[in-house]
Amino acid sequence: MTDTATDRNVTPPAADLADLAVGAESVGFWRDRRLILADVNLNIRRGEKWILFGPNGIGKSTLIAMMSLRQFPNVGRLSLLDHRPGGIDKFASGHRIALASSAVGREVAPPADPLDVIVDAAPIRAVPEDLGDSADVVELSSHRENRRREGAEYERAYALMERFGIEYLAGKRMAGLSEGERTRVLICRNLMSAADLMIFDEPTTGMDLGGRELVVRELGRLGEGDGEFAGAADRTVILVTHQLEEIPAGFDHLALMGHMPEERYREYLADHPNIYAPDLGNPMPGTVTYTGGLEDGFTSEHLTGMFGFPIDVRRHDGRWSAFRA
Ligand SMILES: Nc1ncnc2c1ncn2[C@@H]1O[C@H](COP(=O)(O)OP(=O)(O)OP(=O)(O)O)[C@@H](O)[C@H]1O
Structure with a gap:
């Protein structure tokens, strides 16, 4: 996958920091002798609405965990909101970032x-x-x-x-809720907050068709700044999803994630001799392979390369869909 857009996306000038909601510069993360993320570069500006898309296990939730102060990069620099890398205080500013995810759902007190x-x-x-x-x-x-x-x-x-x-x-009680009900509670929780950076990690988990369409509509209102969201144009929203059908209106930036090619991975390890003792039996680390608009990102070529079989991407009446060709 070519990613000229990604090249333009690296290394924000310090003067632009106030404009950035997320600035990831060569971010890497490892656990258990495995490099999970490597060389992640991503600049998300205040007010932008992003889709984060990639295959299972590529590191989307890990990246989101870093953006929401639940994990920290082992290498690289991560700026959040108007704070320099590592400068945001979880206790003083944590309320400025809201995350709805199954991991958050597991942490809510059952009663x-x-x-x-x-x-x-x-x-x-x-x-x-x-x-x-x-x-x-x-x-x-x-x-x-x-x-x-x-x-x-x-x-x-x-x-x-x-x-x-x-x-x-x-x-x-939270403990008695179905999966789809719990997901809806967590979405409401995000919308209740006044967070500057709002993240939804697979917000249709466990939802029936009606629930999915409801979420797509409500997130579309957030994306387009409709109704009560009219005064929140500078609110940044990131949506992690596996389904193109679930992309709401107003989300016009896309980051694709994929495995780092093996040759580049070996070069990366040679350039970073001190950071990690890898077990090469693991999958190649995940990285951001494309940033840009949805039209240029959700191409058959990109998705076919990601999943290894031909995929036909369509857009009809503003909604996306993708099927095996
Ligand atoms: N704390 C951890 N310790 C060890 N391995 C981890 C840890 N957290 C995540 N992983 C591994 O890192 C990889 C990326 O996980 P992550 O949940 O970020 O992927 P994802 O892209 O969100 O996947 P999915 O689409 O399936 O939700 C997975 O292979 C996972 O097993």
Whole structure:
């Protein structure tokens, strides 16, 4: 796969840092004597809406974990929002990045009420002490101390649940939810936040056809800045998906991931003698192979190269699809 767009995408000038939501420069990550990601270069500017696409096991969730401060690169530089590489403080600025993924779903306390899980993502605001007994202030029933939420925040969270057809889950427990229900709760949680960088990792996991179409429509409203998203044009959104059918409106940037060719991998190892003792029996590391527009990225040639059999890519009425040719 040729990737001239990627070449243009490397090494942001320092002056442009404020404009970047994500700046990955030669990022690499390894675990258990295996280089999982190598030489990842990716610049995502504030307000852009990106699709991250690639085969199973290529490292998409690992890369997303780094963008959401859950993992850190072993090598290379990663700038997030307006912070220099490694400069963002998870505790001070973690709320500026929201991730909806199955990994996040596994971390939610099993007894938690889905409504609380969604409300909990709202920006923290100081509640004046003299409102302490007001009916408009609700004591959050979760583990966090000294955090109170206003009734309006519960109303907004409940309205989000209604939009995603899960209002009947308010008052239940996360532990009892089906996979599709849990995914919907996590999407609502992301939308409840005021995060500057919003990441959805396979947001239709476990969803029926109706649920999938609902998510595509709602993320399309986010992508196009419709309705309540109108004032959030500088919000950056990254969507990881396996299905071209699930690409919402407004998402016009694409990063493809693929395995680093073996020859380039050997050169890479020769250039980085100190970083890693590889076991060459592992798959070649994942890397970003293309960045650019969807039309130039989702070509039959690229997808055929990615999966090793002929793939026919189509676009009809703004929706994408792909089938074995
Ligand atoms: N902490 C870890 N320790 C060891 N191996 C790991 C670790 N995290 C991920 N891996 C491996 O790294 C590879 C990339 O995993 P990752 O989940 O990032 O891929 P992915 O592209 O998101 O895959 P999928 O499309 O299947 O969700 C996988 O082969 C996985 O087994």
